[in-house]
Amino acid sequence: xxxxxxxxxxxxxxxxxxxxxxxxxxxxxxxxxxxxxxxxxxxxxxxxxxxxxxxxxxxxxxxxxxxxxxxxxxxxxxxxxxxxxxxxxxxxxxxxxxxxxxxxxxxxxxxxxxxxxxxxxxxxxxxxxxxxxxxxxxxxxxxxxxxxxxxxxxxxxxxxxxxxxxxxxxxxxxxxxxxxxxxxxxxxxxxxxxxxxxxxxxxxxxxxxxxxxxxxxxxxxxxxxxxxxxxxxxxxxxxxxxxxxxxxxxxxxxxxxxxxxxxxxxxxxxxxxxxxxxxxxxxxxxxxxxxxxxxxxxxxxxxxxxxx
Amino acid sequence: xxxxxxxxxxxxxxxxxxxxxxxxxxxxxxxxxxxxxxxxxxxxxxxxxxxxxxxxxxxxxxxxxxxxxxxxxxxxxxxxxxxxxxxxxxxxxxxxxxxxxxxxxxxxxxxxxxxxxxxxxxxxxxxxxxxxxxxxxxxxxxxxxxxxxxxxxxxxxxxxxxxxxxxxxxxxxxxxxxxxxxxxxxxxxxxxxxxxxxxxxxxxxxxxxxxxxxxxxxxxxxxxxxxxxxxxxxxxxxxxxxxxxxxxxxxxxxxxxxxxxxxxxxxxxxxxxxxxxxxxxxxxxxxxxxxxxxxxxxxxxxxxxxxxxxxxxxxxxxxx
Numbered sequence: 001x002x003x004x005x006x007x008x009x010x011x012x013x014x015x016x017x018x019x020x021x022x023x024x025x026x027x028x029x030x031x032x033x034x035x036x037x038x039x040x041x042x043x044x045x046x047x048x049x050x051x052x053x054x055x056x057x058x059x060x061x062x063x064x065x066x067x068x069x070x071x072x073x074x075x076x077x078x079x080x081x082x083x084x085x086x087x088x089x090x091x092x093x094x095x096x097x098x099x100x101x102x103x104x105x106x107x108x109x110x111x112x113x114x115x116x117x118x119x120x121x122x123x124x125x126x127x128x129x130x131x132x133x134x135x136x137x138x139x140x141x142x143x144x145x146x147x148x149x150x151x152x153x154x155x156x157x158x159x160x161x162x163x164x165x166x167x168x169x170x171x172x173x174x175x176x177x178x179x180x181x182x183x184x185x186x187x188x189x190x191x192x193x194x195x196x197x198x199x200x201x202x203x204x205x206x207x208x209x210x211x212x213x214x215x216x217x218x219x220x221x222x223x224x225x226x227x228x229x230x231x232x233x234x235x236x237x238x239x240x241x242x243x244x245x246x247x248x249x250x251x252x253x254x255x256x257x258x259x260x261x262x263x264x265x266x267x268x269x270x271x272x273x274x275x276x277x278x279x280x281x282x283x284x285x286x287x288x289x290x291x292x293x294x295x296x297x298x299x300x301x302x303x304x305x306x307x308x
Numbered sequence: 309x310x311x312x313x314x315x316x317x318x319x320x321x322x323x324x325x326x327x328x329x330x331x332x333x334x335x336x337x338x339x340x341x342x343x344x345x346x347x348x349x350x351x352x353x354x355x356x357x358x359x360x361x362x363x364x365x366x367x368x369x370x371x372x373x374x375x376x377x378x379x380x381x382x383x384x385x386x387x388x389x390x391x392x393x394x395x396x397x398x399x400x401x402x403x404x405x406x407x408x409x410x411x412x413x414x415x416x417x418x419x420x421x422x423x424x425x426x427x428x429x430x431x432x433x434x435x436x437x438x439x440x441x442x443x444x445x446x447x448x449x450x451x452x453x454x455x456x457x458x459x460x461x462x463x464x465x466x467x468x469x470x471x472x473x474x475x476x477x478x479x480x481x482x483x484x485x486x487x488x489x490x491x492x493x494x495x496x497x498x499x500x501x502x503x504x505x506x507x508x509x510x511x512x513x514x515x516x517x518x519x520x521x522x523x524x525x526x527x528x529x530x531x532x533x534x535x536x537x538x539x540x541x542x543x544x545x546x547x548x549x550x551x552x553x554x555x556x557x558x559x560x561x562x563x564x565x566x567x568x569x570x571x572x573x574x575x576x577x578x579x580x581x582x583x584x585x586x587x588x589x590x591x592x593x594x595x596x597x598x599x600x601x602x603x604x605x606x607x608x609x610x611x612x613x614x615x616x617x618x619x620x621x622x623x624x625x626x627x628x
Contacts, residue, residue, distance in 0.1 A: 036531070037433040044428055047421075048443040051503055054458045055446065057469060061461075070466045118348050125344035129337055137349065144356055146614050150560040150583050151607045154590045154599050155363040156355065175355045183348065203333060209340030240453040241562050241583075245591075256453040263457055264570055277461070280454045291449040292442065299511070 055284070062281040066274050085278040097279055099251060100258040104237060104283070106169065107254055111176035112232040119179050119228050120221055123186020124213060128199065138187075144180030150241055157245050171246035172254070176236045182228040189224030190217070226297040230290075237287065255283045360607075366600035367391065390601035399579040400602060404609075406580055411558050414494045419551060421502050426509035427535045441510065444503030452500060456567045459496045464571075484573040492573075496564050505550050512546035513539055548620070555613045559606060562587070582606045 060077070061069060062085055068078025089097050125131075126138055156175065160166040165174065194217045202212040218225075243257040250258070259279050266272045291298065370386040394400050425444060429437055447455060462468045463483035474481050483492040516539055524534045540547075562583040568576045569584075578592075579585040582602065590599035 033433075040428050040431055040433040041435055044425070044434060044440045047425055047502075048440055051444050051447050051499065054455075054462060054499070055450070057462065058458055061467075118351070121344040122348040125341045129341035129344075131338060131341045131345075137345070140352070144352065146556060146610065147356060147360070148556060148560045148607055148610045150562060151586075151603045151610070152356065152359040152363065154586060154596075154603055155359040155366065157590075158366070158596065159359055159362055174351070178348070178351045178355050180352070180356075209336050210343070213340070213344070234449075238451045238453075240451070256451050259457065260453055263460075263567075267571075273461075273467070276457060280457060284450050284454055287449045287451070288446065291446070295442065298445075299507070 055288075058277060058281050058284070062278045064274075066271055069273060069277075070270075082278075085274055086282070089275055089278045089282065092275060096250065097255075097258065097282075100253050100255045101283070103169075103252060104254040104256075107172050107176065107239075108233050108237045111173045111236050112229055115177045115179045115232050116182060116225055116229040118177060119182030119232075120186045120218070120225055121213070122183045123188075124190045124194070124217055124221065126183070126187045127190035128194070128196070128217075141180045141183050144178075145184060149175075153242060153245050160246065166246060167248050167252065169252060172236070172239065172242055175242065176232070176239070179228070179232050179235075182232055185228050185231075186221070186224060189221060189227075193220050193224060223297060226294065230294060230298050234287075255279070259283070363600040363603055366596050367604055368597075370597045371595070386597070390597040391605065393598055394602045394605060397585075397598075399577075400582070400585050403579055403582045403585050407559055407561070407582065410490060410493065410561070411555065413490060414497060414558060415551065415554055417494060418498045418502055418505065418554065419547065421498065422505035422509055422550070423540070423547065425502070425506040426513060427539060429506065429510050430513040430539070431531055431535065433531070441503075441507055444506050446503065447500050448504040450500070452563050453567075455500050456496060456564050459492075459499065460567055460571055463492060484568070484571060486575040489568060489573045489575055493564050493568060493576075497558075497561070501554070505554075508550060509543060509546055512543040516542045552614055556610050559609055559613070 063080050063082040064078040065081040160171050165171050202216055240256045243254050259276055262272050263276045367390050369383045370389055371381040372384050428434055429440055462470050465471055524538045560583055561581050565576050565580040565584055578588055586599050586602045589595045
């Protein structure tokens with residue numbers, strides 16, 4: 001979208017090269033300053049419109065019956081049919097959508113919970129302990145961050161066929177457990193959040209290492225846990241390619257693969273449009289709510305990744 | 309996957325807590341370390357290292373139909389045969405040309421856009437900073453497949469308010485035509501990632517010491533000059549990391565071309581991107597040797613890209 005690619009910035013009035021704070025103060029209230037304030041905020045509003053418009057359209061489209069969907073223009077309101085559409089989505093094909101939704105929750109919540117626990121324990125050990133080959137192992141973790149996951153999907157599928165886990169819940173859960181980026185983040189957070197002195201004190205008191213980790217370090221790492229969980233959750237909720245490769249049985253589908261299948265017949269059977277649109281909305285709302293409520297955590301995660 | 313990847317990001321060394329006590333303590337720590345890292349590395353070996361090793365093994369064999377095409381096939385060792393087969397395949401070669409063209413358009417748009425937006429949010433003149441960050445980040449909360457579906461519908465005549473708007477202004481636009489489909493794809497991906505990277509750059513800008521910026525202002529640099537000459541060089545490493553991750557992501561693009569292809573965009577064929585080619589080779593033609601070789605070539609490209617971008621970034625940092 002070209003609106004966002006302006007690398008030219010708002011034209012600012014050239015001020016004389018006369019220095020210093022006095023001219024700064026004068027300029028702050030000058031018309032030029034007002035203009036640039038308007039331009040800066042105006043550009044941000046345009047950008048926010050661009051990012052929010054498609055989601056708003058989805059919300060509106062989910063309230064329309066199939067006739068209005070094509071009959072009324074995109075942002076005009078048709079008859080309010082949101083509840084009819086929702087009922088249709090939840091009852092269609094014996095309520096398969098709800099099953100998909102449950103599968104997505106299973107893959108994402110259970111899988112990410114376990115994977116985050118593993119990442120935090122591993123990252124903590126990398127930070128606090130010395131062991132043989134530590135930096136080599138950590139280099140392997142960093143290499144793992146850069147391995148394109150889609151590239152190992154096909155051999156993973158063939159291995160899974162050999163082991164007999166293909167087309168089972170394990171086919172998506174097992175790969176989701178390994179999150180190298182989570183280990184990297186956990187190490188960074190452990191450096192920042194868990195002071196060595198606290199561990200020393202616990203050791204002097206005679207607490208074992210595992211108890212120290214579970215009772216003292218883990219609570220300190222709670223924000224890190226949440227951050228890594230969010231990243232991992234997003235990745236597995238997003239994992240469309242993996243599901244497409246690993247699953248044939250539609251009873252095991254996560255929401256996105258189910259929607260993909262519905263979407264692939266819309267051109268022959270337009271009545272599926274409503275199902276896909278309403279189904280997409282139902283899948284997206286919990287994510288948006290989670291992201292808005294958990295802002296603090298993804299922010300800190302992005303910061304940890306960016307400011308190093 | 310070897311070590312030239314040493315990323316720009318390195319965890320700081322902190323000295324591990326050294327117990328003053330006897331060796332029993334240290335033994336306990338060794339045991340704990342083993343307990344904490346072993347499960348991860350066992351799984352890491354199973355779902356990352358093993359598939360890569362297996363792909364290497366598979367890529368060295370080809371299926372040959374035995375005899376006169378009757379009966380079964382047999383697997384024969386073919387050395388680098390699959391690699392030459394992949395590299396001489398016009399479809400595979402074309403898929404890299406498509407990706408190169410896509411990156412040439414996508415990376416400047418996305419990185420440039422994110423950088424400009426981050427500087428705007430960071431500027432003293434911006435209002436409602438939290439709201440703007442959240443609004444820009446929101447698309448990232450939406451799964452890629454659903455984002456693609458939404459935009460595909462926004463590209464569809466009859467459904468799309470965007471096309472209605474263009475029509476009302478007397479224009480016309482076909483999002484799927486050969487001339488426009490690449491920009492349609494770039495828009496689809498930029499929408500998902502621009503806000504995410506804006507937040508990353510903004511976070512990096514927060515770490516720029518305020519004194520530095522004040523000093524520039526006192527020296528008479530305007531907001532624009534401060535942004536371009538002071539702030540941008542100071543967050544160069546974040547930009548480089550983002551370009552790196554964007555490249556590695558871009559060569560794996562699958563969902564967007566798959567859906568555009570499903571919609572019948574004429575120039576997006578079933579081998580448009582390398583991952584689509586691999587998908588077709590593996591799951592449609594069942595040529596696993598070719599698919600494995602193509603996968604490894606793609607992974608190799610990812611490594612090379614990472615290496616180049618990291619090297620460039622280091623030189624850039626050294627120069628600034």
